[in-house]
Amino acid sequence: MSVRLHPDVVTTDTDDGTVLLNERTGRYWQLNATGGQVLRQLLDGHAAPRIAAEVAARHHIDHQRAERDVAAVIEQLHAARLVIA
Known part of the structure:
Protein backbone atom coordinates (compact mmCIF):
# COMPACT_ATOMS: atom_id res chain seq x y z
CA MET A 1 0.00 0.00 0.00
CA SER A 2 1.37 3.38 -0.99
CA VAL A 3 1.01 6.15 1.59
CA ARG A 4 1.46 9.87 1.11
CA LEU A 5 0.94 12.95 3.19
CA HIS A 6 -2.43 14.66 2.93
CA PRO A 7 -1.98 17.67 0.60
CA ASP A 8 -2.64 20.12 3.46
CA VAL A 9 0.00 18.55 5.75
CA VAL A 10 3.64 19.59 6.04
CA THR A 11 6.31 18.04 8.26
CA THR A 12 9.36 19.28 10.08
CA ASP A 13 11.95 17.16 11.84
CA THR A 14 12.92 18.32 15.32
CA ASP A 15 15.41 17.16 17.94
CA ASP A 16 12.58 15.15 19.52
CA GLY A 17 10.97 13.64 16.41
CA THR A 18 8.69 15.00 13.71
CA VAL A 19 6.00 17.66 13.79
CA LEU A 20 3.11 17.53 11.32
CA LEU A 21 1.01 20.62 10.62
CA ASN A 22 -2.29 20.71 8.79
CA GLU A 23 -2.03 24.13 7.18
CA ARG A 24 -5.75 24.27 6.45
CA THR A 25 -6.93 23.63 10.01
CA GLY A 26 -3.92 24.88 11.96
CA ARG A 27 -3.80 21.65 13.98
CA TYR A 28 -0.46 20.01 14.59
CA TRP A 29 0.80 16.67 15.86
CA GLN A 30 4.15 15.57 17.19
CA LEU A 31 5.68 12.15 16.66
CA ASN A 32 8.58 10.92 18.74
CA ALA A 33 11.74 9.83 16.93
CA THR A 34 10.45 6.30 16.33
CA GLY A 35 7.08 7.54 15.08
CA GLY A 36 8.87 9.94 12.74
CA GLN A 37 10.96 7.10 11.38
CA VAL A 38 7.83 5.01 10.82
CA LEU A 39 6.27 7.90 8.90
CA ARG A 40 9.38 8.44 6.75
CA GLN A 41 9.57 4.76 5.87
CA LEU A 42 5.87 4.67 4.98
CA LEU A 43 6.32 7.68 2.73
CA ASP A 44 9.31 5.94 1.12
CA GLY A 45 7.02 3.04 0.20
CA HIS A 46 8.06 0.49 2.82
CA ALA A 47 5.45 -1.96 4.09
CA ALA A 48 4.45 -2.23 7.75
CA PRO A 49 6.07 -5.67 8.31
CA ARG A 50 9.45 -4.38 7.13
CA ILE A 51 9.15 -1.26 9.26
CA ALA A 52 8.22 -3.37 12.30
CA ALA A 53 11.23 -5.62 11.75
CA GLU A 54 13.53 -2.59 11.69
CA VAL A 55 11.91 -1.12 14.81
CA ALA A 56 12.27 -4.44 16.64
CA ALA A 57 15.93 -4.75 15.71
CA ALA A 72 -0.93 1.88 16.02
CA VAL A 73 1.14 4.70 14.49
CA ILE A 74 -0.27 3.98 11.04
CA GLU A 75 -3.83 3.83 12.37
CA GLN A 76 -3.41 7.14 14.20
CA LEU A 77 -1.93 8.85 11.14
CA HIS A 78 -4.93 7.73 9.08
CA ALA A 79 -7.47 8.59 11.79
CA ALA A 80 -6.05 12.13 12.05
CA ARG A 81 -6.17 12.38 8.24
CA LEU A 82 -2.48 13.19 8.07
CA VAL A 83 -1.81 10.55 5.44
CA ILE A 84 -3.81 9.02 2.64
CA ALA A 85 -3.44 5.70 0.89
Missing part, protein backbone atom coordinates in the same frame (compact mmCIF):
# COMPACT_ATOMS: atom_id res chain seq x y z
CA ARG A 58 16.78 -1.11 16.47
CA HIS A 59 15.09 -1.07 19.86
CA HIS A 60 15.74 -4.71 20.82
CA ILE A 61 12.06 -5.42 21.40
CA ASP A 62 9.81 -8.35 20.60
CA HIS A 63 8.75 -8.40 16.95
CA GLN A 64 5.05 -8.74 17.85
CA ARG A 65 5.25 -5.65 20.04
CA ALA A 66 6.92 -3.74 17.20
CA GLU A 67 4.17 -4.86 14.81
CA ARG A 68 1.48 -3.59 17.22
CA ASP A 69 3.30 -0.30 17.76
CA VAL A 70 3.82 0.32 14.04
CA ALA A 71 0.18 -0.58 13.31
